[in-house]
Amino acid sequence: MKKTVGYVYAVDGVSFDVPQGQTVGLVGESGCGKTTVGRCILRLINPTDGRIFFENEDISEWKGEKLRQLRREMQIVFQDPYASLNPRWTIKDIVGEPLLIHGPAKRQALYQIVLESLMRVGLSEDHMNRFPHEFSGGQRQRICIAKALTLRPKFMVLDEPTSSLDVSVQAQVLNILKDLQAELGLTYLFISHNLSVIRHMSDTIGVMYLGEIVEIGSRSDLFREQLHPYTEALFAAIPIPDPEVTRERKILTGEVPNPTNPPKGCRFHPRCEHAKDKCREVRPTLVDVGSGRRVACHI
Amino acid sequence: MSETVLEVRDLKTYFYTYAGVVKALDGVNLTVREGETLGLVGETGCGKSVTSLSVMRLVPNPPGRIVGGEILFKGQDLLKMSDEEIRKIRGNKIAMIFQDPMTYINPVMTIGDQVSEVILLHQDLRKEALQMKIEHLKTRLQSASADTQKEVEKEIEALQLEMKDPPKLQTREARRIAITKAIDLLRLVRMPYPEKIVSQYPHELSGGMRQRAIIAMALACNPSLLIADEATTSLDVTIQAQILALLSDLKRSLRTSIMVITHDLGIVAEMCDKVAVMYAGVVAEYANTKSLFKNPLHPYTKGLLRTIPSLTKEQDRLEAIEGMVPNLIYPPEGCRFHPRCRNVMDVCRRERPEMITVEEDHQVACHLYATRESQREASR
Numbered sequence: 001m002k003k004t005v006g007y008v009y010a011v012d013g014v015s016f017d018v019p020q021g022q023t024v025g026l027v028g029e030s031g032c033g034k035t036t037v038g039r040c041i042l043r044l045i046n047p048t049d050g051r052i053f054f055e056n057e058d059i060s061e062w063k064g065e066k067l068r069q070l071r072r073e074m075q076i077v078f079q080d081p082y083a084s085l086n087p088r089w090t091i092k093d094i095v096g097e098p099l100l101i102h103g104p105a106k107r108q109a110l111y112q113i114v115l116e117s118l119m120r121v122g123l124s125e126d127h128m129n130r131f132p133h134e135f136s137g138g139q140r141q142r143i144c145i146a147k148a149l150t151l152r153p154k155f156m157v158l159d160e161p162t163s164s165l166d167v168s169v170q171a172q173v174l175n176i177l178k179d180l181q182a183e184l185g186l187t188y189l190f191i192s193h194n195l196s197v198i199r200h201m202s203d204t205i206g207v208m209y210l211g212e213i214v215e216i217g218s219r220s221d222l223f224r225e226q227l228h229p230y231t232e233a234l235f236a237a238i239p240i241p242d243p244e245v246t247r248e249r250k251i252l253t254g255e256v257p258n259p260t261n262p263p264k265g266c267r268f269h270p271r272c273e274h275a276k277d278k279c280r281e282v283r284p285t286l287v288d289v290g291s292g293r294r295v296a297c298h299i
Numbered sequence: 300m301s302e303t304v305l306e307v308r309d310l311k312t313y314f315y316t317y318a319g320v321v322k323a324l325d326g327v328n329l330t331v332r333e334g335e336t337l338g339l340v341g342e343t344g345c346g347k348s349v350t351s352l353s354v355m356r357l358v359p360n361p362p363g364r365i366v367g368g369e370i371l372f373k374g375q376d377l378l379k380m381s382d383e384e385i386r387k388i389r390g391n392k393i394a395m396i397f398q399d400p401m402t403y404i405n406p407v408m409t410i411g412d413q414v415s416e417v418i419l420l421h422q423d424l425r426k427e428a429l430q431m432k433i434e435h436l437k438t439r440l441q442s443a444s445a446d447t448q449k450e451v452e453k454e455i456e457a458l459q460l461e462m463k464d465p466p467k468l469q470t471r472e473a474r475r476i477a478i479t480k481a482i483d484l485l486r487l488v489r490m491p492y493p494e495k496i497v498s499q500y501p502h503e504l505s506g507g508m509r510q511r512a513i514i515a516m517a518l519a520c521n522p523s524l525l526i527a528d529e530a531t532t533s534l535d536v537t538i539q540a541q542i543l544a545l546l547s548d549l550k551r552s553l554r555t556s557i558m559v560i561t562h563d564l565g566i567v568a569e570m571c572d573k574v575a576v577m578y579a580g581v582v583a584e585y586a587n588t589k590s591l592f593k594n595p596l597h598p599y600t601k602g603l604l605r606t607i608p609s610l611t612k613e614q615d616r617l618e619a620i621e622g623m624v625p626n627l628i629y630p631p632e633g634c635r636f637h638p639r640c641r642n643v644m645d646v647c648r649r650e651r652p653e654m655i656t657v658e659e660d661h662q663v664a665c666h667l668y669a670t671r672e673s674q675r676e677a678s679r
Contacts, residue, residue, distance in 0.1 A: 029535035136623060137343075166342040167562065171606040171617035178616065193536060200608035200617065237540035239565030241607055243588045251544050252537045255505045 011036045011047075012211040012262075015286070016204075018155070023181065023188040025202030025219075027195055027234070031256055032208040034191045038157040041189065042074050043067060054155070072102050075148035079160035081140035085132040091118070092128040095147045102151055117146040120183075121176055138169030142176065149180070157189045162197060174200060195238055199223060207231045210257065210267045213286065217293035227295045229272045266298065274299050301333040302373070304523050304556045305354065310368035312346075312353050315361065319628035323349045325580045326368070328654065331524065331573075336550060336557040338571035338588070340564060342603075344624050345577040347560045351526045354558075355395055356385050373523070391421040394517035398529035400509035404501045410512045411497030414484055415477035417519040424476050425465035431476065433458050484515040489545055507538035514545070521553060528560045543570060564607060568592060573660075576600050579625050579635040585654065586661035596663040598640045634666065642667055 011033040018024045026034040039045045041052055043059070052060045059070055078084045085094055096114045099105055104113075115125060121142040132140055141161060148156055158177065162170040174197065180186060190201045198205055199219060206216040207228065215228040226232040233252035254271040257263055263270050269279040278298050286294040312324040324346045331337045339347045352358045353365055356377060370377040372393065377385060397403040405413055418424070433455055440451050468476075478497060485493035488511040501509055510530065517525055527546065531539040547570060550557055559570055567574055567588065574591045576584040576599065584597040595601045602620040622639035625631055631638050637647040644666060652664045 029537060138623075167564075167603065168342065168606045168620040171608075171619035174608070175616050175619060195536075196608040200614060233537055237537045239540075239543070239563065239569045241564040241568045241592065241604070243568040243592050245568075251540050253541070255507060255538070256535065 011040065013050075014208075014211075014213055015050075016206055016213060016216060018187055018189055019203075020154075020187050021181070021185050022203040023190050023201050025190045025192065025198035025205040026208055027192060027198045027205060028208035029193055029234075029256060031210065033211040034208050035159055037208075038076065038159050038189060038191050042076055042157055043070075044076070068102070072151045073153050074155045074157070075151065075153040076157040076159060077141070077144050077148050077161045079163050081137050081144055081164065082132075084144055085140055087132050090129050090131060091123075091143055094132070095143065095150055098147065098150045113150060114146075117149045118143075120149060120180065121146045122172075136169070137165050138172060141165060141173050145173075145176065145180070149184075152184070153186070155187045155189070157191070159191045160193070161190075163192065163194065170197070177201070195235065207234065210262055212267060212296065213294075214268065214297070215293075215295045216286070221293050227289065227293075228268075228297050229274055229299075230268050233271075266296075301335070303330055303332050303371075304335075304373060305329070305331040305558070306369075306371040307350070307354065308369040308371070310350070310353055310370065311366045312349050312358055312363060313366050314363045316628075321627045322630060323363075323580055323627060324353065325630070327577075327580070327582055329575055329582065329585070331556045331558055333523070333556055334550070334554045335573065336559060336571045338567035338574040339558060339560045339577060340562065340567050340574055340603075341577035342562055342624065344579070344627070346580040347577050348528055350577070351395065351528050351558065351560055354526065355389055355393060357389075387421070390417055390517075391520045392522050393524045393526065394520070394522040395526040395528065396510070396513050396517050396530045399533050400506055400513055401501065404509055404513060406501050409498055409500055410485070410504070411478050411481050414481035414497075414512065414516050414519060415474060417516050418477040418480050419473060421520045424473050425468055426462065428468050428472055428476055429458060429462055429465045480519070481515070484519055485512070487518070487549070488512075488515045489541075490515070505538075506534050507541065510534060510538075510542055511545070514542075514549075518549065518553070518555075522555060524556045524558065525550075526558045526560070529562070530559075531566070532561070532563075546570065564604065576603070579630060580627060581635060581651075582654070582664065583636065584661075584663045584665075586663075590658065590661045594658075594661070596657060596661070596668065597636075597665050598642055598667075599636050602639075634664075 014033070014037055016024065026037060028034050036045065040047045047060060050060070051058055054070065054074065062070060092114055095117055096110050099110050099113060104110065114128065118124065118127060123139065123142060123146065132143070135143065162173050165173060178201070181188060188201070190198060192198050202219055204216065205219055205222050206213045207230065208214065209230050215222070215231045222231070226235050237252065252271055257267070257270065265281045266279040266284050269275040272279065276298065282298070284296040284298050286296045288294050307327055307329040310324050310327040314321040314323055327346070327350055329337065339350060341347050349358065354370055354377070358365060365378060372388065377388070436451055436455050436458070440448060443451055482493045482497055485496055490496055490508060490511045496504070501512070504512065531542050534542065543566065546557065549555065559566065561567060571588050573587050575582050576597065578599050584591065584595070584600045591600065592604070595604055602618070605618040606620065608614065608617055620639055625635060625638070633649045634647040634652050637643045640647065646666045652666045652669060654662045654664045655668050656662050657668050
């Protein structure tokens, strides 16, 4: 699918599948389009071109009541837990809001459902009548997850859910997400720039650069060997918390190009040390290299 | 044994707020030697940024105040200096780079002007100006005719005499020299097209480039100590790798000591010689990097290392540290970590642990090791 905002090709031809009960991770740096993909899938932004299939139905153009019904099934958790909660509402109201729109809204039923959601994320009944500012970042993020769970969705987009949290809090939240996936059979699209978190959470991983998926494959394949030069550079760039490990580090030079004026041909070619003539002219497409792995590279 | 550049002794920095007194730093001890890189690691609220601000005497007052301790920079106590004296050191001998390059850079000045500003403030450019004039004349000498040669030589002699007490510089001259030096500095920090960048504004640059500009400003006066406070946190990971590589190279060539403040243990493992793990305003563990990762002693350090998702091992669940960081207005009695500690003992609830040396270059503030030591004493 494509999404053109003015002349910014934020997402330019992205295709992938998310199998039920699994997690697909989208990793990439700022400006690569991963957040836009997440929002497009949920129809928070409307794609300019392309199709989105949810449970084998084409939802790309659904509107009105149909779209509203769909929203029960698909939810999202955002990055900034300080910005995504209404500071003037109690936790009970925040987590219960989806029920006001989609029902049931009767007080008793609502209370029970909200309580259940909160307990699922490790919070308790005493938290229901408090306000967001009384909670820490990690707790707020759990409230966001609870809210997303209220309608018992099948699919959740998690957009950098732990990026603004401390490492130890991140561990708590990721554990909760994994437990919930096992308990409720949820399917996740996990978006992050943090490769180790993506590795921990995902079954399949897609690497994005400047609006495209440059490589996609299973977690084990991708971590065993990186095929696309950008994937290689991304993996090499991460500092490893082990002073004994000395790596030959190939540091990627240059900057991410401006998305309003992407390079011709392969978008990565100006920074690629293996770039050949063909790379400057022709844009590579994702090619299957076996066992469900795809790479977009001429080399 | 190399010279000690910075020594922080029992530093206490408190913040006086309506809600109470926040004991942000409650007795911090650190040392940085020449050419050494110290990592200050900890999570939000542990006091690492406050430590660096205290060293620079930039703690906002009110509500903050350094209430105790000493900060010795090359033997001199920074806390006893006057405002004027500290201004001569700040930005000059001790420099700092902050987290978000867009917030800390001046948006209405060109990069060139900003880097020059540092140079003009702290450096005496008179001798350099004079030297430049002499060099200029010397080149003229080579292409001059016989008659003019004598004249030029006389001029050079005259200028050389002035070297002992060079004349004051005109602003325009000074700025010209400063800009030339700025371009050199930008080249040093691997900024692409430095001659173009000097006339550009920060918003025209990318995040990585802005951070390079800030590093250039920090290095302008060849500081003995560079404090990098989460300098790469807001950058993309590939750009972060570039900046860290740059800092490593610069540290080697300029022999600058660096204090790296971060929450990323990966960066610590790569860049730092020594590490201080901070928790709730105190140093929990202090060791050389290899020892810390190989043999973490403090339960908090152990917990921290376990919460990092591994890039190599298979993990089903991540181990989390139970509980939350304490409120520093009412910190826990005794050891500040005790409410969250798996190995908590009675003494931990009552007494604050002292720093004990467990092995060479490895100290920890934890009663677990005190008891072992006292047991060893008792068994003698």
